[in-house]
Amino acid sequence: MKPLQIQQIPAFDDNYLWLIHNSQNAIIVDPGDAAPVQAYLHQHNLQLSGILITHHHPDHIGGVAELLRSAGTPIPVYGPRADQQSGRIPTITHGCQDGESITIDALACRFTVLDVPGHTSTHIAYYSPDLSSLFCGDTLFAGGCGRLFEGTPAQMLASLKKIAALPASTAIYCAHEYTLSNLRFARAVEPDNARLAERFNRVTEQRGQGISTVPSQLDLELQTNPFLRSASPDIIRTLQLNNKLSGNADEVSVFAAVREWKNNF
Helix, strand or coil, X not given: CCCCEEEEEEECCCEEEEEXXXXXXXXXXXXXXXXXXXXXXXHCCCEEEEEECCCCCHHHHCCHHHHHHHHCCCCCEEEEHHHHHHCCCCCCCEEECCCCEEEECCCCEEEEEEECCCCCCCXXXXXXXXCCEEEEECCEECCEECCCCCCCHHHHHHHHHHHHCCCCCCEEEECECCHHHHHHHHHHHCCCCHHHHHHHHHHHHHHHCCCCCCCEEHHHHHXXXXXXXXXXXHHHHHHHHCCCCXXXXXXXXXXXXXXXXXXXX
């Protein structure tokens, strides 16, 4: 069996679709657009053998139906069990929930499913111990996290803590190139974080050259991402100085204040 590779496929303005393959078979994560996936499969003579969905937003599922139509053979589609049951994502064939282990036989690759609600109420992520990688959709971004469209701050904080408990070397494959704007905000929240300043300078240079900043790595996120640092005294102090936090400074309140600030930054 050939080693697995992870290929970034850009889509729309700033989406990343992640294709995992062994030079023969492939699976795609969150295919919001079928065309670039089909083009890559054709160019590299790959057979699509599975689809992983993290949540229901159109830029993550918009290409699923076309990929299934063009595949020629039935393909398993994994996604949130609640969205399969409700019919919100009718293309799901294998509904998944927290703690389940799934294996893509064609790639001999296994994933553990994590429930990570917050961005949406039924968001899941896929952790591959084989690849030391997390495919987390719009829950955790490089330098940021997703907006709370359906969940609560407490839910999102719990989801991020679940991700933070993974091995520090875990590669973070999120779905958007938001890193520079996220870090610009992070510097306002934690201006004295030297590791963050260093990362901001490096990312500024990368984006100036058109270089992708994803995947990130969990240990870097733990050091520089304000949404994973709700216990930081420096962040709490900055929130208070900017009249963004009053009263309780518990982690949920701090997280909620940071998220609200980012919404309007």
